[in-house]
Amino acid sequence: MRVSKAQNLGFCFGVKRTLQLAFEAAQNQKVYTIGPLINNPQEINRLQALGVIPIDNLAAVTPTVLLLPSHGVAPNKIIEAEGLGWRIINATCPLVQKAQNLAADAAASGADLVVFGDKNHPEIKGVIGRFLNDAKPVQKAFVVADAAEAEALGQLKKVVLLSQTTQIEKDFYIISRLLEHKVSDFTLHNTICKATSDRQQAALNLAKQVDVMLVIGGKSSANTQKLLKLCGSIGVPAFLVEHAVEILPEMLAGAEHIGITAGASTPDWIIKEVLEKMSEEQKVNLVEEEIVKEETNIVEEAAETANQEAAEFAAPEVPETSETEDGVNLMEEALADPYDIEIKQLHAGSRVTGVIVQVKPDELLIDIGAKSEGVLPSSEMIAEEAAHIIEKFHVGDEITVLVVRRENKEGYPMLSKKRIDQELIWDKLAEMRDNNVTIEGPVVDTVRGGVLVDVGIRGFVPAALAGNGYVEDLKEFVGKTLKMKILECDRGRHKMVLSAKAVLREEARAKRTETWANLAEGQTLKGVVRRLTNFGAFVDIGGVDGLLHVSEMAWYRVNRPSDILKEGDEIDVMVLGVDKESEKVSLGLKQLVVNPWSVAAEKYATDSIIEVKVMRTAGFGAFVEVEPGVEGLVHISQLAWERVAKTEDVVKPGDIIEVKVLSVDPETKRISLSRKATLESPTAQDMPEADEVDPA
Ligand code: F3S
Numbered sequence: 001m002r003v004s005k006a007q008n009l010g011f012c013f014g015v016k017r018t019l020q021l022a023f024e025a026a027q028n029q030k031v032y033t034i035g036p037l038i039n040n041p042q043e044i045n046r047l048q049a050l051g052v053i054p055i056d057n058l059a060a061v062t063p064t065v066l067l068l069p070s071h072g073v074a075p076n077k078i079i080e081a082e083g084l085g086w087r088i089i090n091a092t093c094p095l096v097q098k099a100q101n102l103a104a105d106a107a108a109s110g111a112d113l114v115v116f117g118d119k120n121h122p123e124i125k126g127v128i129g130r131f132l133n134d135a136k137p138v139q140k141a142f143v144v145a146d147a148a149e150a151e152a153l154g155q156l157k158k159v160v161l162l163s164q165t166t167q168i169e170k171d172f173y174i175i176s177r178l179l180e181h182k183v184s185d186f187t188l189h190n191t192i193c194k195a196t197s198d199r200q201q202a203a204l205n206l207a208k209q210v211d212v213m214l215v216i217g218g219k220s221s222a223n224t225q226k227l228l229k230l231c232g233s234i235g236v237p238a239f240l241v242e243h244a245v246e247i248l249p250e251m252l253a254g255a256e257h258i259g260i261t262a263g264a265s266t267p268d269w270i271i272k273e274v275l276e277k278m279s280e281e282q283k284v285n286l287v288e289e290e291i292v293k294e295e296t297n298i299v300e301e302a303a304e305t306a307n308q309e310a311a312e313f314a315a316p317e318v319p320e321t322s323e324t325e326d327g328v329n330l331m332e333e334a335l336a337d338p339y340d341i342e343i344k345q346l347h348a349g350s351r352v353t354g355v356i357v358q359v360k361p362d363e364l365l366i367d368i369g370a371k372s373e374g375v376l377p378s379s380e381m382i383a384e385e386a387a388h389i390i391e392k393f394h395v396g397d398e399i400t401v402l403v404v405r406r407e408n409k410e411g412y413p414m415l416s417k418k419r420i421d422q423e424l425i426w427d428k429l430a431e432m433r434d435n436n437v438t439i440e441g442p443v444v445d446t447v448r449g450g451v452l453v454d455v456g457i458r459g460f461v462p463a464a465l466a467g468n469g470y471v472e473d474l475k476e477f478v479g480k481t482l483k484m485k486i487l488e489c490d491r492g493r494h495k496m497v498l499s500a501k502a503v504l505r506e507e508a509r510a511k512r513t514e515t516w517a518n519l520a521e522g523q524t525l526k527g528v529v530r531r532l533t534n535f536g537a538f539v540d541i542g543g544v545d546g547l548l549h550v551s552e553m554a555w556y557r558v559n560r561p562s563d564i565l566k567e568g569d570e571i572d573v574m575v576l577g578v579d580k581e582s583e584k585v586s587l588g589l590k591q592l593v594v595n596p597w598s599v600a601a602e603k604y605a606t607d608s609i610i611e612v613k614v615m616r617t618a619g620f621g622a623f624v625e626v627e628p629g630v631e632g633l634v635h636i637s638q639l640a641w642e643r644v645a646k647t648e649d650v651v652k653p654g655d656i657i658e659v660k661v662l663s664v665d666p667e668t669k670r671i672s673l674s675r676k677a678t679l680e681s682p683t684a685q686d687m688p689e690a691d692e693v694d695p696a
Helices: 013-025 041-050 075-086 093-109 121-135 146-150 169-184 196-205 220-233 268-285 288-313 327-336 336-344 383-386 418-434 500-518 598-603
Strands: 002-005 031-034 053-055 064-067 088-089 112-116 141-146 158-163 185-188 212-216 238-241 256-260 350-361 363-367 374-377 398-405 415-418 439-447 449-456 458-462 483-491 493-500 524-532 536-540 543-551 569-581 584-588 609-618 621-627 631-636 657-667 670-672
Touching: 002 075, 002 268, 013 031, 013 041, 013 053, 013 064, 013 093, 013 350, 075 088, 075 121, 093 112, 093 121, 093 141, 093 158, 112 121, 112 169, 121 141, 121 631, 141 439, 141 670, 158 569, 169 631, 196 212, 196 220, 196 256, 212 220, 212 268, 238 609, 256 493, 288 383, 363 398, 374 398, 398 418, 415 418, 418 483, 458 483, 483 500, 493 500, 524 543, 631 657
Parallel strands: 002 256, 031 053, 031 064, 064 088, 112 141, 112 158, 158 185, 212 238, 212 256, 374 415, 458 493, 543 584, 631 670
Antiparallel strands: 350 363, 350 398, 363 374, 398 415, 439 449, 439 483, 449 458, 483 493, 524 536, 524 569, 536 543, 569 584, 609 621, 609 657, 621 631, 657 670
16 A cells, blocks of 8 residues: 655645744733634644633633634724734734735725635635725625526626635636626636645645545635545545544555645644554555555655655644643643744755745745744845835735845844846846847946946946947936847856947848838938038938938039038938949939929019029129029129129129019020119110120
8 A cells, every 4th residue: 555645735834824923922821812723623722732722702801812813804803802902913824814905905996896715714704804894885795605606696897806715726717707707897816825726736636646535634624625625526535534543444445545635724743643544554454564665655755745845835843742741841842843943944045935924115024934934125136126015026925035044133034036036137148148139228327438237137338339439428328228239148257248339230230231122213211411521411311321412412502511411410312323232322302302493484484573692793794593593694784774894883792683584494594684674764865775685
């Protein structure tokens, strides 16, 4: 016969925590609890011998210390106790507390509450009580034991669904799917605790491999009953026993492989008793060498499981009790024994997984299964988490931390999350470097020769690699988020060097390839003036610099490109020519506006009078600007009625004069103008002989 233990069984962290608080409180005085502290009659008896006494009627006992049980109580009980003068120690499991808080949130949101569970269980009474305490009279609370009861609920508009912490997860989701279709505004919170689901899964796994399952635990324990139900559900004979004497030979008859699991409130000493009883059973039925072998199996399995649990929760071993020991001896043993074992399991540098039991603005208290809760200060969290502790962490969440010190001066283990996270971050960053992945991070400070960025850890970006060009004041970068490549990632030397320039170059290359692929003559593109020369401007049209020649800038004569452009200007340009082989692009600016000569004939009708500006003078007349890009000539003979010896005698550059349009020829780009024709004609005898008009 072989005996195997489920991988997860027995005390959960919530029960351990409750018992620990009870043992501590009972050191100097009797402690009372509202009903049983946990759901295991044998352990309750043992606790009673230690001075932890369950009562139902608070008024019947002189108030001293009242411990709230792991499954919690309704708020009215607490109010009653406080009114009677009890000093309360809240030993409610943090996960039950979390469910109660969610019920209070549901009440505040105006929703109705549906809880999946047993309506007579104290945990459910506590959760419902918390809801009703805060809810308005129109809000309702329901407890459903199964899908049929959920189906039978009437029409509801807004519902929050919770679960008793010890329910079976599969059943919870069946109910949630059902309600989801019935309720328009539906929210669910899976409040089934991981310790429960782990034990259920482990029991199920084991049940599939054995001939008989023994489930050890209190008959009133909800999670023990669920284990029994689960094991039975796959057709394996399963028996619930509260302790060893309840194991009957007929339960094991014909079984070759027996599986053992235990509820979350079953102490180790009862499990051990059962294992010993199993060994004795084998002695009766098996030959000597078999017994030795099987005993060895059992002991090895027990030791292996104990090690696993120690690693997970640093689990205690509850002391064995003896009929002959008196209460004082029991107390000494209890105080000396079970939770000291856990402290011995902790050592600086070890990783432990625990559950958050309190969230403060600057630290977390974490149940790591040790004698005292561990302290995780904000300084031992990564910056992002330290800045948002309340939002990021919640009571009941599992968390893996590193033990920095077994005890601080107050006796609490000191923990760090940052060191674990940083190790993970180093791993992730090394992988990103190997895969040449781009990383983003804000610049948090400047140092000599560069800037510091936060990429989970602090990294250094040399000044020359912080941007594309030289930056005079690195402080400009502070607060900005850079995209970077990791150049060096050396965890041993704690060295992280990054380059933003590498990303900018990579982006430019990609952009350039894309631009070349799509470039075609006649396109109008947006560009940025990068560089001015005497003969034109180089314009970036997307990773490619095209030349905008000075002659293509305007329809009028541009002397210097800087007359109309400056570096950094964003302009629209037309692609005039593309030479992919020599990678040359010519651009035009003037093509994007109407050529003024194409409309000059319509715009400046013959005989119309217009204002023009004298641009320069010549022996034969004056050149005037009609509009930018359109120049005309006023022949010397058309300057005045009287004979003009020198053009400058009548007009000079810069003068604004009125002229009459004599003719417009867009083909040859000539406009002949007359100033004389706008002036009053002198009398005939004064009038000199007019020269013939000679348009330029
Ligand atoms: Fe708490 Fe889960 Fe145990 S709710 S008391 S940790 S079974």
